Amino acid sequence: xxxxxxxxxxxxxxxxxxxxxxxxxxxxxxxxxxxxxxxxxxxxxxxxxxxxxxxxxxxxxxxxxxxxxxxxxxxxxxxxxxxxxxxxxxxxxxxxxxxxxxxxxxxxxxxxxxxxxxxxxxxxxxxxxxxxxxxxxxxxxxxxxxxxxxxxxxxxxxxxxxxxxxxxxxxxxxxxxxxxxxxxxxxxxxxxxxxxxxxxxxxxxxxxxxxxxxxxxxxxxxxxxxxxxxxxxxxxxxxxxxxxxxxxxxxxxxxxxxxxxxxxxxxxxxxxxxxxxxxxxxxxxxxxxxxxxxxxxxxxxxxxxxxxxxxxxxxxxxxxxxxxxxxxxxxxxxxxxxxxxxxxxxxxxxxxxxxxxxxxxxxxxxxxxxxxxxxxxxxxxxxxxxxxxxxxxxxxxxxxxxxxxxxxxxxxxxxxxxxxxxxxxxxxxxxxxxxxxxxxxxxxxxxxxxxxxxxxxxxxxxxxxxxxxxxxxxxxxxxxxxxxxxxxxxxxxxxxxxxxxxxxxxxxxxxxxxxxxxxxxxxxxxxxxxxxxxxxxxxxxxxxxxxxxxxxxxxxxxxxxxxxxxxxxxxxxxxxxxxxxxxxxxxxxxxxxxxxxxxxxxxxx
Numbered sequence: 343x344x345x346x347x348x349x350x351x352x353x354x355x356x357x358x359x360x361x362x363x364x365x366x367x368x369x370x371x372x373x374x375x376x377x378x379x380x381x382x383x384x385x386x387x388x389x390x391x392x393x394x395x396x397x398x399x400x401x402x403x404x405x406x407x408x409x410x411x412x413x414x415x416x417x418x419x420x421x422x423x424x425x426x427x428x429x430x431x432x433x434x435x436x437x438x439x440x441x442x443x444x445x446x447x448x449x450x451x452x453x454x455x456x457x458x459x460x461x462x463x464x465x466x467x468x469x470x471x472x473x474x475x476x477x478x479x480x481x482x483x484x485x486x487x488x489x490x491x492x493x494x495x496x497x498x499x500x501x502x503x504x505x506x507x508x509x510x511x512x513x514x515x516x517x518x519x520x521x522x523x524x525x526x527x528x529x530x531x532x533x534x535x536x537x538x539x540x541x542x543x544x545x546x547x548x549x550x551x552x553x554x555x556x557x558x559x560x561x562x563x564x565x566x567x568x569x570x571x572x573x574x575x576x577x578x579x580x581x582x583x584x585x586x587x588x589x590x591x592x593x594x595x596x597x598x599x600x601x602x603x604x605x606x607x608x609x610x611x612x613x614x615x616x617x618x619x620x621x622x623x624x625x626x627x628x629x630x631x632x633x634x635x636x637x638x639x640x641x642x643x644x645x646x647x648x649x650x651x652x653x654x655x656x657x658x659x660x661x662x663x664x665x666x667x668x669x670x671x672x673x674x675x676x677x678x679x680x681x682x683x684x685x686x687x688x689x690x691x692x693x694x695x696x697x698x699x700x701x702x703x704x705x706x707x708x709x710x711x712x713x714x715x716x717x718x719x720x721x722x723x724x725x726x727x728x729x730x731x732x733x734x735x736x737x738x739x740x741x742x743x744x745x746x747x748x749x750x751x752x753x754x755x756x757x758x759x760x761x762x763x764x765x766x767x768x769x770x771x772x773x774x775x776x777x778x779x780x781x782x783x784x785x786x787x788x789x790x791x792x793x794x795x796x797x798x799x800x801x802x803x804x805x806x807x808x809x810x811x812x813x814x815x816x817x818x819x820x821x822x823x824x825x826x827x828x829x830x831x832x833x834x835x836x837x838x839x840x841x842x843x844x845x846x847x848x849x850x851x852x853x854x855x856x857x858x859x860x861x862x863x864x865x866x867x868x869x870x871x872x873x874x875x876x877x878x879x880x881x882x883x884x885x886x887x888x889x890x891x892x893x894x895x896x897x898x899x900x901x902x903x904x905x906x907x908x909x910x911x912x913x914x915x916x917x918x919x920x921x922x923x924x925x926x927x928x929x930x931x932x933x934x935x936x937x938x939x940x941x942x943x944x945x946x947x
Contacts, residue, residue, distance in 0.1 A: 405635030475558030487667035546663035695854030695885035728896035783832035
């Protein structure tokens with residue numbers, strides 16, 4: 343049963359069940375580039391049992407021509423034959439392992455990259471409703487399990503079937519009567535496999551879900567370590583992880599119990615068959631119907647025959663277990679972006695930067711209340727428009743609609759008079775630079791983080807952007823300069839330094855439209871003042887939309903749009919809105935006593 347955590351909602355819901363054949367068809371195309379290597383591997387898989395069959399047959403020769411007659415001279419050629427076959431078997435085994443491993447590794451790499459690329463193309467709403475830890479679990483262990491389903495299932499099945507065919511042929515050649523007796527146990531293998539496979543698949547599906555839940559809880563907790571420690575909730579988080587780990591443990595034990603019962607059943611069946619053959623073989627030997635060498639070889643073949651039969655039976659369960667992981671990956675691939683380019687979308691080579699919202703209404707998926715309702719405003723090229731209002735009023739939704747993270751439910755967002763839905767996503771976003779409240783940098787060098795704004799940027803352009811962002815001075819003081827790693831989430835840098843790197847990244851993008859979403863929130867007054875000059879240079883000549891709940895930061899904008907409860911309630915300059923003594927004036931009276939931190943009024947002026 344899915345487990346609900348103490349915050350409400352299932353930690354990780356189960357993936358929909360998918361027929362095994364459909365899963366194989368889904369992932370088989372990833373093998374096509376490696377068909378030649380796969381064919382070589384399959385050829386080696388067929389050759390190996392043939393050599394093993396010949397090697398075991400030398401046991402008969404060794405007993406009948408060397409040991410029984412005590413002929414030392416015969417040992418020379420029998421020993422040479424046995425040694426040659428053993429060397430050949432070792433070479434084939436090495437070549438088979440290398441070839442299969444090469445194909446399998448490339449296959450898993452391509453699946454993982456393909457799934458990651460697909461997830462990258464999904465819309466923002468997907469990431470807002472999914473646990474990051476569970477996504478990482480699917481990209482890791484679940485993708486790796488697919489090689490068992492698609493590749494190793496094929497290779498192992500062919501290997502086992504080939505061994506069964508060769509060994510059965512050898513048994514028939516030595517004694518068809520004993521061979522028939524030894525094969526009487528085969529139906530019991532099949533029955534046992536059928537009885538356990540369904541239960542093992544269900545248990546494996548729950549195990550994979552539980553592993554994803556553990557990863558999700560760990561990622562969420564460690565990603566918010568500061569909050570956890572500030573509120574002294576370490577014990578709560580440990581309890582959450584323990585609860586999910588207990589669920590994963592229970593699921594793992596159920597899988598292990600079922601596999602143990604299956605293995606025990608198979609061992610009993612195999613032992614019964616072997617004892618029957620040994621008894622009848624001894625009787626045949628006493629009657630002169632078999633030589634000692636033939637009986638020795640027969641028993642050797644039999645021991646080798648039951649092993650692939652047993653493994654073939656287990657393979658069915660292994661495939662079902664792997665299919666549980668493949669279902670979770672297939673569910674990711676079944677997700678489609680909610681925002682797509684229209685078939686008739688026309689490229690936008692250059693943009694002047696005129697932004698317009700035309701009677702826009704929008705509601706987030708699965709949310710009853712509208713985020714924006716009949717919102718209309720314009721921002722002319724080079725103009726600064728501030729969007730203000732209380733928290734939850736809908737300010738940040740403006741950013742998401744302009745960048746087409748979501749599409750409007752009604753009305754239109756326009757760039758240079760064109761509906762943004764008529765512009766390819768890559769062109770639309772190329773003309774917009776974004777500076778967020780949470781300064782996001784990647785675990786790489788400073789150079790890589792600045793160049794992230796425009797792939798292919800030259801060293802001179804990177805340095806120029808850093809200088810414009812007033813970042814060059816502190817970068818030069820670092821031990822490795824622009825090659826200094828910033829650490830995960832930029833933790834080796836201060837908040838102001840991260841923000842200046844983000845400004846340089848926006849600078850190098852050189853987009854006509856700039857969105858500043860609470861750009862100074864979280865900075866101390868000194869750090870905020872230091873980014874005023876680079877912000878001024880960044881905003882110069884661009885259409886700037888400043889989103890903030892801090893009215894001290896927006897009072898000198900060309901136009902202020904006041905949003906409350908998803909609707910525009912006022913529009914005007916700072917002075918005009920104060921004269922009206924409406925919503926803005928009431929908000930201003932709440933803010934005017936506060937000490938100004940980063941006054942973007944100076945930037946806009």
